[in-house]
Amino acid sequence: MxxxxxxxxxxxxxxxxxxxxxxxxxxxxxQFEDMEGPAQRILMDEDDPMLPSNQLSDKTK
Amino acid sequence: xxxxxxxxxxxxxxxxxxxxxxxxxxxxxxxxxxxxxAVAQAIVDNGLGEYYSNRTALPGQGHEVFPDELKKLALYDxxxxxxxxxxxxxxxxxxxxxxxxxxxxxxxxxxxxxxxxQLPGIRTVQVNYANHRARVAWNSNEISLSRILQEIQLLGYxxxxxxxxxxxxxxxxxxxxxxxxxxxxxxxSAQAMMLSVGLYAGKWDGIDPSTVLLLRWFGLLLTLPVxxxxxxxxxxxxxxxxxxxxxxxxxxxxxALITAFIGSVWVTVFGGTHVYYDSIGMFxxxxxxxxxxxxGARGKSVEAAENLLKLQPTMAVRLRAGQQEYVxxxxxxxxxxxxxxxxxxxxxxxxxxxxVSTVDEALLTGEPRPxxxxxxxxxxxxxxxLESPLTLTVTGVGENTVLAGIVRMVxxxxxxxPRIATLADRAAxxxxxxxxxxxxxxxxxxLYIDRSQVLDIVLAVLVVTCPCALxxxxxxxxxxxxxxxxxxxILVTRGHALETLARVSHVVFDKTGTxxxxxxxxxxxxxxxxLPVMQCDVLAASLEQASxxxxxxxxxxxxxxxxxQTVQNARNHPGQGVSGEVNGQxxxxxxxxxxxxxxxxxxxxxxxxxxxxxxxxxxxxxALAVFVLEDPLREDAVQAMVRLKARxxxxxxxxxxxxxxxxxxxxxxGVDNLHWQQKPQDKLAALQALQRDGAVVAMVGDxxxxxxxxxxxxxxxxxxxxxxxxxxxxxxVLLSNRLDDVSQALETGRDTLAVMRQNLFWAxxxxxxxxxxxxxxxxxxxxAALGMSISSMVVVLNALxxx
Numbered sequence: 001m002x003x004x005x006x007x008x009x010x011x012x013x014x015x016x017x018x019x020x021x022x023x024x025x026x027x028x029x030x031q032f033e034d035m036e037g038p039a040q041r042i043l044m045d046e047d048d049p050m051l052p053s054n055q056l057s058d059k060t061k
Numbered sequence: 062x063x064x065x066x067x068x069x070x071x072x073x074x075x076x077x078x079x080x081x082x083x084x085x086x087x088x089x090x091x092x093x094x095x096x097x098x099a100v101a102q103a104i105v106d107n108g109l110g111e112y113y114s115n116r117t118a119l120p121g122q123g124h125e126v127f128p129d130e131l132k133k134l135a136l137y138d139x140x141x142x143x144x145x146x147x148x149x150x151x152x153x154x155x156x157x158x159x160x161x162x163x164x165x166x167x168x169x170x171x172x173x174x175x176x177x178x179q180l181p182g183i184r185t186v187q188v189n190y191a192n193h194r195a196r197v198a199w200n201s202n203e204i205s206l207s208r209i210l211q212e213i214q215l216l217g218y219x220x221x222x223x224x225x226x227x228x229x230x231x232x233x234x235x236x237x238x239x240x241x242x243x244x245x246x247x248x249x250s251a252q253a254m255m256l257s258v259g260l261y262a263g264k265w266d267g268i269d270p271s272t273v274l275l276l277r278w279f280g281l282l283l284t285l286p287v288x289x290x291x292x293x294x295x296x297x298x299x300x301x302x303x304x305x306x307x308x309x310x311x312x313x314x315x316x317a318l319i320t321a322f323i324g325s326v327w328v329t330v331f332g333g334t335h336v337y338y339d340s341i342g343m344f345x346x347x348x349x350x351x352x353x354x355x356x357g358a359r360g361k362s363v364e365a366a367e368n369l370l371k372l373q374p375t376m377a378v379r380l381r382a383g384q385q386e387y388v389x390x391x392x393x394x395x396x397x398x399x400x401x402x403x404x405x406x407x408x409x410x411x412x413x414x415x416x417v418s419t420v421d422e423a424l425l426t427g428e429p430r431p432x433x434x435x436x437x438x439x440x441x442x443x444x445x446x447l448e449s450p451l452t453l454t455v456t457g458v459g460e461n462t463v464l465a466g467i468v469r470m471v472x473x474x475x476x477x478x479p480r481i482a483t484l485a486d487r488a489a490x491x492x493x494x495x496x497x498x499x500x501x502x503x504x505x506x507x508l509y510i511d512r513s514q515v516l517d518i519v520l521a522v523l524v525v526t527c528p529c530a531l532x533x534x535x536x537x538x539x540x541x542x543x544x545x546x547x548x549x550x551i552l553v554t555r556g557h558a559l560e561t562l563a564r565v566s567h568v569v570f571d572k573t574g575t576x577x578x579x580x581x582x583x584x585x586x587x588x589x590x591x592l593p594v595m596q597c598d599v600l601a602a603s604l605e606q607a608s609x610x611x612x613x614x615x616x617x618x619x620x621x622x623x624x625x626q627t628v629q630n631a632r633n634h635p636g637q638g639v640s641g642e643v644n645g646q647x648x649x650x651x652x653x654x655x656x657x658x659x660x661x662x663x664x665x666x667x668x669x670x671x672x673x674x675x676x677x678x679x680x681x682x683x684a685l686a687v688f689v690l691e692d693p694l695r696e697d698a699v700q701a702m703v704r705l706k707a708r709x710x711x712x713x714x715x716x717x718x719x720x721x722x723x724x725x726x727x728x729x730x731g732v733d734n735l736h737w738q739q740k741p742q743d744k745l746a747a748l749q750a751l752q753r754d755g756a757v758v759a760m761v762g763d764x765x766x767x768x769x770x771x772x773x774x775x776x777x778x779x780x781x782x783x784x785x786x787x788x789x790x791x792x793x794v795l796l797s798n799r800l801d802d803v804s805q806a807l808e809t810g811r812d813t814l815a816v817m818r819q820n821l822f823w824a825x826x827x828x829x830x831x832x833x834x835x836x837x838x839x840x841x842x843x844x845a846a847l848g849m850s851i852s853s854m855v856v857v858l859n860a861l862x863x864x
Contacts, residue, residue, distance in 0.1 A: 002269070002271060002272060002275065005272060005275060006275070009275070009279050012252065016248055016252065016283075019248060020244070020245070020248060023241075023244040023248075024241060024244070027237050027240045027241055027244070028237065032240055033189065033191070033233075034189045034190055034191045034192075035191060036167075036190050036191050037167065037170060037188070037189060037190030037191065040166075040167030040170070040190065041167060041170070041171065043115065043167070044111070044115055044167070044168070044171045
């Protein structure tokens with residue numbers, strides 16, 4: 001019983017560290033600076049084939 | 062063509078007789094003006110037509126790019142000017158932050174990013190939708206900054222370089238730190254709560270003592286970073302409060318945290334009945350969360366204000382030994398000669414030595430009416446030279462300018478403002494003292510009754526009375542109300558404003574730019590000869606083509622650019638008007654005294670339009686027409702006045718304008734309490750007189766001249782379209798520029814105060830009822846912790862009702 005608990009708690013420590021590092025990385029990277037833009041950006045089609053004179057678009061793809 | 066058609070680009074009605082079209086996605090679309098046509102064509106030509114299918118809001122009003130503006134943009138390529146805002150990141154690699162004006166929806170972000178990325182030499186572009194700023198990196202060998210700015214203008218937006226001030230990077234750093242603290246508190250408290258579920262269940266069901274010990278030690282491990290790293294701001298605030306000699310709300314918070322933690326560690330090490338790791342985590346998480354929301358709202362307002370501050374090139378043209386040279390404004394000295402070019406703002410206070418021109422001193426007087434300047438007249442820094450070059454002798458730079466003096470006046474008025482916040486803090490400090498004394502007394506009494514129970518009971522008392530609910534009562538309501546208001550475009554920049562709003566009895570409005578739109582339009586044209594009105598329009602607009610005068614815009618908007626006729630011998634007569642030859646005939650456009658023909662005209666027109674500016678169009682012999690220009694009221698002005706009056710609020714108007722105009726506006730709005738020809742200090746005095754009579758005054762304004770009054774009023778609103786100084790000295794910024802929002806804000810203020818009162822009542826009632834039970838030992842610490850959590854929950858949920 002206790003040994004299972006110790007194992008699970010150990011697992012928790014690993015997960016907490018992972019989550020902690022993940023969040024710190026995200027904060028440092030400025031992921032929380034623009035909370036509205038990315039949600040809207042996903043709706044714009046970047047690779048619309050109808051764009052005629054978009055010469056550089058192939059490079060950015 | 063039907064006249065009700067609207068422009069496909071900007072949505073405005075297409076004027077009669079305008080036939081401009083652009084092919085967008087295989088369909089021909091109508092455009093209202095050349096500006097829109099150029100922008101739409103640029104968008105389509107660059108393969109960005111998808112913008113139109115994705116946008117969710119129409120763009121801001123487009124404006125045509127004048128060659129003068131392009132010249133000004135070229136200034137940004139000057140290395141001396143670039144030094145202040147361009148980051149040099151290696152060989153020819155440059156980086157800068159630009160403020161984008163005119164971003165209305167996500168499609169605008171997409172449009173700007175896509176368009177700039179297509180340009181050769183651009184390395185990265187990132188537009189932040191939240192604060193309307195773009196970070197651009199480019200190669201200075203392949204593209205110049207002015208070209209980038211020009212390309213953005215081509216799309217119908219306006220970009221200004223933003224010098225990343227130190228304050229801004231500090232704010233960024235602090236926000237990141239706050240987020241980290243919140244994240245740690247969130248992870249720690251969630252896990253600690255999970256463990257405590259096990260402990261509570263164990264108490265009920267029976268649990269192995271060694272398991273209890275394991276769970277407690279693990280809880281200690283989880284709470285350690287929360288209580289040290291996350292809770293640091295509370296200790297700091299408490300310590301600085303103690304050092305300055307008064308107990309603030311943070312003192313009991315810090316004390317409860319430390320006691321609960323030390324008590325829990327004691328129980329973990331030496332054994333006992335209960336640990337409080339879950340309560341500690343939740344407490345810290347709640348408090349940090351509300352504070353972050355508050356700081357976020359404040360930061361957003363500061364950013365908005367900074368975006369409004371359009372960065373002018375801080376360069377001046379100095380004349381030395383007949384040579385012109387560009388120097389930074391800071392290098393100017395009193396006695397230097399500088400050249401002020403038309404269309405640019407004046408760099409320093411000075412006296413005119415050569416040239417005659419008109420300048421726009423709206424920043425000082427609030428009135429966009431130009432003032433004539435001749436040799437010997439003084440000119441203030443920041444006013445805009447409208448017509449012709451002026452040579453000035455500098456009399457004041459930087460801190461010594463009139464403008465800097467007004468800013469100082471704002472600071473002074475702000476510091477004299479009655480502070481309700483300090484009152485609440487003082488009450489909290491008494492509460493804290495009483496609480497600490499009471500806890501000590503209970504502890505000592507129990508020492509005599511039952512030594513073994515002392516720690517449990519002292520902890521129960523501290524936790525039960527822990528001012529969690531009490532300290533959340535006000536900030537939770539403020540945060541909820543603030544976020545509700547910001548969705549309506551009302552930005553609360555100072556926390557106390559909402560409390561004060563509920564007590565407002567008197568609203569004072571500025572006139573120009575606040576009640577009115579601040580831009581004169583032609584309301585009437587009276588033909589005085591057989592020449593039809595249409596013809597007069599064309600003549601007037603043609604004559605005004607070359608003019609930078611603010612009134613000129615009103616004329617230019619009335620006819621399409623294709624109809625304009627060529628003007629020969631065009632001349633500006635500063636302070637009077639313009640003249641020129643069209644088809645061999647000389648025409649004059651200006652005030653009544655400008656041309657001989659209108660001088661003899663009767664005063665009857667002036668009488669029938671008391672508040673208007675009259676502009677006369679004459680040829681050599683007779684007056685052809687008179688144009689009536691008026692600064693129109695904002696569309697919702699009347700409705701806003703009606704609503705405010707319905708709430709029983711008194712209204713006054715303070716204006717720098719003349720008596721007739723102010724009376725006219727007052728009559729249109731049904732306001733009797735009028736003050737005219739008010740300088741900034743007069744406005745402040747009038748406001749203080751009202752306050753002496755016991756009125757709680759809300760001031761609504763927009764100009765620099767309003768700034769001292771805005772700072773002096775108990776609560777103040779600024780129009781977002783106004784000047785940045787006004788925005789910074791006000792408590793609430795109306796981002797929507799709707800006057801009606803004033804009464805909306807007053808209403809929310811009342812609701813907020815009601816919720817705050819309920820919250821405070823609940824928090825105090827809970828404490829008063831729970832305290833005796835805890836002191837008598839009827840409340841076990843775990844029950845106390847539960848009670849505390851539920852009471853704070855009630856407070857937060859009640860605050861959320863504000864939506």
